[in-house]
Amino acid sequence: MINLLIHHWKEKQRSPFWQKSIALNIILGILCLYLLLNVLALSFFADKIIQETYKGRDVVETFTGLLFYYFSFDLVIRFLFQQLPTLSIQPYLTLPIKKSKLLHYPLIKSGSSFFNIVAILILLPFFIKVVCATHSFPFCFAWIVALFSFIIANNYLNFLLKKYFAKRPLLILLLLAFVGLFIFFDIAKIVSCSSYFSAILIYLANTPFLIIIPVALAALTYYLAYFLLKKNSYVEDKLTDKRRNADSFLFLKRFGEIGDLVHIEIKMILRNKRPKSLLYFSLIFLAYGFMFYKKQNLDNYLLLSFVGVLMTAMFALNHGQFMFAWESSFFDSFMTKKISPYNYVKSKYLFFTVLCLLSFIVSLPYALISYKIGIINVSLLLYNVGVSSFILIFFGTYNSTRIDLGKSQFMNYQGIGATQFLLILPIMGIPVLVYLLFNLFDIPQYSFYVLGILGIIGIAFNKYLLQLVTDQFIKRKYKMAYGFRQK
Numbered sequence: 468m469i470n471l472l473i474h475h476w477k478e479k480q481r482s483p484f485w486q487k488s489i490a491l492n493i494i495l496g497i498l499c500l501y502l503l504l505n506v507l508a509l510s511f512f513a514d515k516i517i518q519e520t521y522k523g524r525d526v527v528e529t530f531t532g533l534l535f536y537y538f539s540f541d542l543v544i545r546f547l548f549q550q551l552p553t554l555s556i557q558p559y560l561t562l563p564i565k566k567s568k569l570l571h572y573p574l575i576k577s578g579s580s581f582f583n584i585v586a587i588l589i590l591l592p593f594f595i596k597v598v599c600a601t602h603s604f605p606f607c608f609a610w611i612v613a614l615f616s617f618i619i620a621n622n623y624l625n626f627l628l629k630k631y632f633a634k635r636p637l638l639i640l641l642l643l644a645f646v647g648l649f650i651f652f653d654i655a656k657i658v659s660c661s662s663y664f665s666a667i668l669i670y671l672a673n674t675p676f677l678i679i680i681p682v683a684l685a686a687l688t689y690y691l692a693y694f695l696l697k698k699n700s701y702v703e704d705k706l707t708d709k710r711r712n713a714d715s716f717l718f719l720k721r722f723g724e725i726g727d728l729v730h731i732e733i734k735m736i737l738r739n740k741r742p743k744s745l746l747y748f749s750l751i752f753l754a755y756g757f758m759f760y761k762k763q764n765l766d767n768y769l770l771l772s773f774v775g776v777l778m779t780a781m782f783a784l785n786h787g788q789f790m791f792a793w794e795s796s797f798f799d800s801f802m803t804k805k806i807s808p809y810n811y812v813k814s815k816y817l818f819f820t821v822l823c824l825l826s827f828i829v830s831l832p833y834a835l836i837s838y839k840i841g842i843i844n845v846s847l848l849l850y851n852v853g854v855s856s857f858i859l860i861f862f863g864t865y866n867s868t869r870i871d872l873g874k875s876q877f878m879n880y881q882g883i884g885a886t887q888f889l890l891i892l893p894i895m896g897i898p899v900l901v902y903l904l905f906n907l908f909d910i911p912q913y914s915f916y917v918l919g920i921l922g923i924i925g926i927a928f929n930k931y932l933l934q935l936v937t938d939q940f941i942k943r944k945y946k947m948a949y950g951f952r953q954k
Contacts, residue, residue: 506585510592527598531610532665537589538617539649543751545582545625570696574689577622586618602672610672616681623688626695724807728814729821735793739872742786742793749782753826756833765837768911772898772918775840775847778830780855783822787856788890790815790863791940792870795951802948812860812937816929819856823848846919847898853925855894860936862890864943867950897921 509516514526521529577583590611599607652658671677719726719733736742759774777784786793794801801811827848834841898918905914925932 503585503588506588507592510589511596513593514597527601527610528665528669530593530597531668532661534614534617534668535661535664537586538621541582541586542621542624542628545580545621546628546747549580549582549625567697570693573696574623574626574692577626580622583618583622586621587615590614605675606672609675609678610668612678613668613671613681616685619685620681620688623685623692626692627688724810725814725817728806728811729818732793732814732818735872736786741870741872745785746782749785749826750829752781753778753829756830760833760836760840765839768843768906768914769899769902771840771843772847772902772914773895775843775915776851776855776895776898778833779827779844779848780819780823780851781826783819783826783851784855784859784894786822787815787819787859787863789866789870790859791947792863792866792868792951793872795869796872798948798951802944808941808944809933809937812940813933815860815863816856816933819859820852823851823856843915846915846922849922849926850898850918851922853922853929854897857925857932857936858890858893861939864936864940864947867947869951869953 517526517529649660719730902914905911
C-alpha cells in the first residue's frame with residue numbers, strides 16, 4: 468500500500484498539467500494559497516465573528532451549529548465536483564497484487580482530496596485557539612474526532628452518491644431539494660436543524676464513550692464504498708443484456724434538421740462531465756432565491772432585476788456563454804455536412820428558449836412569496852428570450868477556444884476569455900440602464916414592463932435577428948474552426 472501511495476505522489480509530480488506553463492502554475496498556486504489562507508483566517512477569527520454576530524451565545528455551540536451548513540454544502544459540492552480516483556487502479560490490474568489491496572488504494576488515496584484539506588483547515592485553528600483553551604481534554608478529543616468522522620463520512624458517502632445518483636437526474640434533484648429544504652427550514656426557523664446538530668455534537672463531546680457512534684458512521688461509509696468498488700470491479704459483470712436507451716428525445720426528429728441539432732446538444736450535455744456539472748451547479752443556484760427574495764428586498768427593484776435575469780435563465784446563460792465552443796471537438800464535422808447555417812443558429816436559439824422556460828417553471832414557486840416576483844420574472848423571461856439569447860449567440864461567434872468536455876467544471880478556466888466578460892455588459896447593463904431611467908422619474912417598478920416589451924419585440928422579429936446573427940456566424944465560422952483545432 469505504501470508503494471502505491473508513493474506512485475500516486477510521483478504521478479502528481481510528473482503530471483503533464485504542471486508542464487503547460489510556469490506562469491499559469493504560479494498563478495494557480497497563488498490562488499490556491501490565497502484560498503487556503505482565507506480559510507485559515509476565517510477559522511482563526513471565527514470566535515470574534517460569532518461574538519459580534521451572535522451576541523450572548525456560546526461560541527463553541529454556535530460554531531458547531533454553523534458546521535451543519537458547511538457539511539450540507541460540502542456533500543453537494545463533493546458530489547458535483549470531486550472526481551473519484553477509481554481509474555487509478557487500472558495500471559495495476561495485470562500485476563500480481565491482491566484485488567483487496569487495490570480496492571483500498573483509491574479509497575485511501577481520496578483522503579488527499581482538496582475538499583478534505585479545506586475541511587481540516589476550517590476546524591483546526593478554531594479547535595486549537597478556542598476549544599482547547601476553554602474545555603477539558605476528553606471534550607476536546609471527542610469533539611474533534613466526531614467532526615473528523617463527519618469529514619470522512621462525507622468523503623466516502625460521495626462514492627455512493629456518484630454510483631447511484633449520477634445516472635438518475637431525478638434522484639439528483641431530490642438530493643438537492645432534500646438538502647435545500649433542511650437549510651430553508653433552518654433559516655426560516657421552522658425546524659432548527661443546526662441547533663439539533665450542535666446539541667447532538669456537544670452531547671457526544673460531553674459523553675466521550677459515545678464517540679464510537681460517529682466513528683462507526685465513518686467506518687460504515689468506508690465499508691460501503693469498498694463493497695461498492697468490489698462489486699463493480701469486474702468488467703465482465705457489467706456485460707448485461709440491458710442497453711442504454713439511445714432513443715430518448717426521439718420526438719425531436721419530428722422537427723427535422725433543427726430537432727436533430729437540439730437532440731445532439733442535449734446528448735452532449737448529458738454524456739459529458741463539464742456541461743453536466745454546469746447543469747447541476749445551475750440547479751443549486753436556483754435555491755439562492757431564498758437569500759434574495761425577502762420582505763426587505765421586495766421594493767429593491769434593481770436587486771429584483773438582477774436576480775430575475777438569473778432565475779429565469781441560469782443554466783441557459785451559463786451554457787450559452789460557451790455557445791459553439793461546446794461543439795469544438797466535432798465542429799469540423801458540422802462544417803463538412805450539409806447543415807443549413809440558419810438552422811444551426813436557430814437550433815441554438817430554440818434550445819436557449821426551452822432552457823429559459825424550464826428555469827422559469829422551476830423558479831415559479833418564488834411567486835408565492837410575493838406577486839411582484841411573479842410579474843418581474845415573467846417580464847425578465849421575455850427579456851431573456853427576446854434579447855439575451857441573440858446577444859449570447861452573437862458573442863458566441865467570437866468563441867474560438869477549444870473545450871475539453873470530459874474535464875470537470877471545478878477550477879476549470881478552459882474556454883473562458885474576454886468574450887465571457889464582455890457579454891455580461893449588455894445582458895445585465897440593459898436592465899440596469901432601464902431601471903436608472905425610470906428611477907429618475909420615481910417609477911422604477913415600470914422598468915420591468917419595458918424589459919418585457921423589449922423581449923416581445925425581439926421574439927416578434929426573431930427571424931430577422933436570427934438572419935443577422937447567421938450572417939455573422941458565416942463570416943466567423945472558419946476562424947472559429949481554426950481556433951477549435953488548437954489543442
